[in-house]
Amino acid sequence: xxxxxxxxxxxxxxxxxxxxxxxxxxxxxxxxxxxxxxxxxxxxxxxxxxxxxxxxxxxxxxxxxxxxxxxxxxxxxxxxxxxxxxxxxxxxxxxxxxxxxxxxxxxxxxxxxxxxxxxxxxxxxxxxxxxxxxxxxxxxxxxxxxxxxxxxxxxxxxxxxxxxxxxxxxxxxxxxxxxxxxxxxxxxxxxxxxxxxxxxxxxxxxxxxxxxxxxxxxxxxxxxxxxxxxxxxxxxxxxxxxxxxxxxxxxxxxxxxxxxxxxxxxxxxxxxxxxxxxxxxxxxxxxxxxxxxxxxxxxxxxxxxxxxxxxxxxxxxxxxxxxxxxxxxxxxxxxxxxxxxxxxxxxxxxxxxxxxxxxxxxxxxxxxxxxxxxxxxxxxxxxxxxxxxxxxxxxxxxxxxxxxxxxxxxxxxxxxxxx
Amino acid sequence: xxxxxxxxxxxxxxxxxxxxxxxxxxxxxxxxxxxxxxxxxxxxxxxxxxxxxxxxxxxxxxxxxxxxxxxxxxxxxxxxxxxxxxxxxxxxxxxxxxxxxxxxxxxxxxxxxxxxxxxxxxxxxxxxxxxxxxxxxxxxxxxxx
Numbered sequence: 001x002x003x004x005x006x007x008x009x010x011x012x013x014x015x016x017x018x019x020x021x022x023x024x025x026x027x028x029x030x031x032x033x034x035x036x037x038x039x040x041x042x043x044x045x046x047x048x049x050x051x052x053x054x055x056x057x058x059x060x061x062x063x064x065x066x067x068x069x070x071x072x073x074x075x076x077x078x079x080x081x082x083x084x085x086x087x088x089x090x091x092x093x094x095x096x097x098x099x100x101x102x103x104x105x106x107x108x109x110x111x112x113x114x115x116x117x118x119x120x121x122x123x124x125x126x127x128x129x130x131x132x133x134x135x136x137x138x139x140x141x142x143x144x145x146x147x148x149x150x151x152x153x154x155x156x157x158x159x160x161x162x163x164x165x166x167x168x169x170x171x172x173x174x175x176x177x178x179x180x181x182x183x184x185x186x187x188x189x190x191x192x193x194x195x196x197x198x199x200x201x202x203x204x205x206x207x208x209x210x211x212x213x214x215x216x217x218x219x220x221x222x223x224x225x226x227x228x229x230x231x232x233x234x235x236x237x238x239x240x241x242x243x244x245x246x247x248x249x250x251x252x253x254x255x256x257x258x259x260x261x262x263x264x265x266x267x268x269x270x271x272x273x274x275x276x277x278x279x280x281x282x283x284x285x286x287x288x289x290x291x292x293x294x295x296x297x298x299x300x301x302x303x304x305x306x307x308x309x310x311x312x313x314x315x316x317x318x319x320x321x322x323x324x325x326x327x328x329x330x331x332x333x334x335x336x337x338x339x340x341x342x343x344x345x346x347x348x349x350x351x352x353x354x355x356x357x358x359x360x361x362x363x364x365x366x367x368x369x370x371x372x373x374x375x376x377x378x379x380x381x382x383x384x385x386x387x388x389x390x391x392x393x394x395x396x397x398x399x400x401x402x403x404x405x406x407x408x409x410x411x412x413x414x415x416x417x418x419x
Numbered sequence: 420x421x422x423x424x425x426x427x428x429x430x431x432x433x434x435x436x437x438x439x440x441x442x443x444x445x446x447x448x449x450x451x452x453x454x455x456x457x458x459x460x461x462x463x464x465x466x467x468x469x470x471x472x473x474x475x476x477x478x479x480x481x482x483x484x485x486x487x488x489x490x491x492x493x494x495x496x497x498x499x500x501x502x503x504x505x506x507x508x509x510x511x512x513x514x515x516x517x518x519x520x521x522x523x524x525x526x527x528x529x530x531x532x533x534x535x536x537x538x539x540x541x542x543x544x545x546x547x548x549x550x551x552x553x554x555x556x557x558x559x560x561x562x563x564x
Contacts, residue, residue, distance in 0.1 A: 274526025
C-alpha cells in the first residue's frame with residue numbers, strides 16, 4: 001500500500017505537472033550550479049538531493065507548482081530563491097525544472113543517448129536476475145526505487161564502475177567475467193529504466209522522442225502509459241517470473257493469463273484493425289474437455305465425444321477418415337515405461353502419408369527415436385511440442401509398465417494413448 | 420490532512436486503473452501452436468501472419484491441410500506468398516470467399532506485431548532456443564511428396 005500511495009502521489013504529480021510551464025531556460029544549469037548545487041548536490045540541511053528520485057517524488061506529490069512556490073518563497077531550511085534574492089522567479093523555476101529533469105533522467109547526466117533496453121534486458125535476465133530479482137545478498141531489487149535511488153545518488157558512473165568491478169556482495173560483472181563492459185552498462189541502464197517505470201516516475205525512455213529538451217520535465221505527461229507492474233521479467237517465451245521469490249508456481253504462467261484474447265496475447269499487434277475481430281481461444285475452449293498443458297484442451301476426447309467436428313475434407317462435410325486401430329509398443333531404455341503408440345488416435349486426425357515414410361519408416365525397428373530428437377522437432381516432435389500435446393506429458397506416451405511383457409507389435413487394443 | 424489523503428487515494432486509484440490497462444501487456448503468451456510466419460512480411464511492410472492452429476483444428480483434421488493441401492510440418496517452410504494463395508494454393512484453398520473469408524481481409528491474418536520472428540508459438544523448440552532460432556537440424560520432413 002505504501003508503494004501504491006507513493007506511486008499514486010508521483011503519478012498525480014505527473015498529471016498535475018503537465019500544464020505547468022515546463023520549459024528549461026538556457027541558463028538553468030548555471031543557476032542551479034551557482035545557487036542550488038551547494039545544498040541539493042550534497043543534501044546539506046535535509047535538502048533533497050538531485051537525482052534522489054524518492055525524495056523528489058514525495059515533494060512532487062503536491063505538484064510542480066508547489067515546488068516552484070517553495071523554491072521562490074523558501075520553506076524551512078530552504079531560503080527564498082536559494083538565498084539569492086536577485087534571481088528572477090523564472091530563473092528559479094528553471095532551476096527547479098533542471099533538478100526535476102536530472103532526477104527523472106539520471107542517465108542523461110553522463111550524456112548517454114536514449115537507452116535501448118533490449119540488450120540490457122537480455123543481459124539482465126541471463127546474468128543479473130538471479131540476485132536482483134529476489135534481492136539476494138542485499139542486492140537492490142529490480143523496480144525497488146528506494147533501493148536504487150540511494151545508489152544512484154552517487155551518479156550512474158559509479159554504478160557502472162561497481163557493476164563492472166564489483167562491490168560488496170556484488171561480484172565483478174555479476175560473476176560473468178567474459179561479459180563486455182558495454183553489456184554490463186546496458187544491464188545497469190535496463191535496471192534503472194525499470195526503477196522509473198515501476199514507480200511511475202517520469203521514465204528516461206519517455207524523454208527519448210524529445211531530444212531537443214533533454215532535461216525538461218515535459219515528458220512527464222507521457223509517463224502515465226509507461227506505468228507497468230513492477231518486475232515483469234520474461235525469462236523465456238511463456239515463462240514468467242513473479243516478483244515474490246516464494247510465489248507458488250513462480251516460473252509458470254498464471255491460470256488467469258492463459259488463453260488471452262488476441263490483442264493481449266503477445267504476438268498479435270493490438271493496433272492491427274483485424275486483431276479485434278479474431279476469436280479469443282478461451283471462447284472456443286471453455287466448452288471443451290480440459291488437459292494439463294498445451295492448449296489446455298484434450299483434443300482427442302473432444303473429437304471422440306463429437307464436441308468438435310473437424311472436417312476430413314475441405315468441401316465434403318461427410319467425408320470420414322479410415323481409422324486404423326493398431327498399437328505399436330516401443331520398448332525403451334531404463335526404467336521408463338514403454339511407449340505405446342496408438343494408430344487409432346493418430347489416424348483420426350492424420351493421413352498415413354503424413355507420417356509414412358518421410359518421418360517414420362513403416363518397418364519394425366527401422367526408426368531411431370530419442371527424446372532429444374523429439375525436443376528438436378523431429379520424429380514425434382514434428383507435432384508433439386508444437387501443436388499436439390507437449391512432451392512434458394510423459395505418461396501419455398510412456399504408458400505401459402515394463403512388467404506387462406509387451407512386445408514390439410500388438411493387436412488392436414483400447415485405452416492406450418489417452419489424448 | 421484529509422485533503423492530502425484524498426489526493427493520495429485519487430492517485431492510487433489512477434495508478435490501479437493504469438495498471439489494469441497495462442497489466443495485460445506481457446510478451447509471448449499467445450496460444451500454444453500458433454504459427455507466426457514472417458518470411459516476407461517485414462520486408463514488404465506488412466505485419467507478419469499468424470496462423471491459429473487451435474482455431475483450424477476445431478474445424479479441420481490435420482490431414483486436410485498437411486496432406487491434401489501439401490503444407491509441410493515446418494513453420495515458415497512452405498514459402499507461402501500471396502500469389503500462391505490467390506492461385507488457390509495453401510491458405511487459398513479455403514480462403515477464397517467460398518469456404519472461408521477471402522484474401523481481401525489482409526489484417527485478419529497479418530495481425531502479428533511487426534518484427535515477430537517466424538515460429539511455432541510456445542513450442543518446445545522455442546522454449547529451448549528462443550523464438551525464431553529453431554536449430555538447423557530440426558527441420559521436419561514434408562508430410563507428403
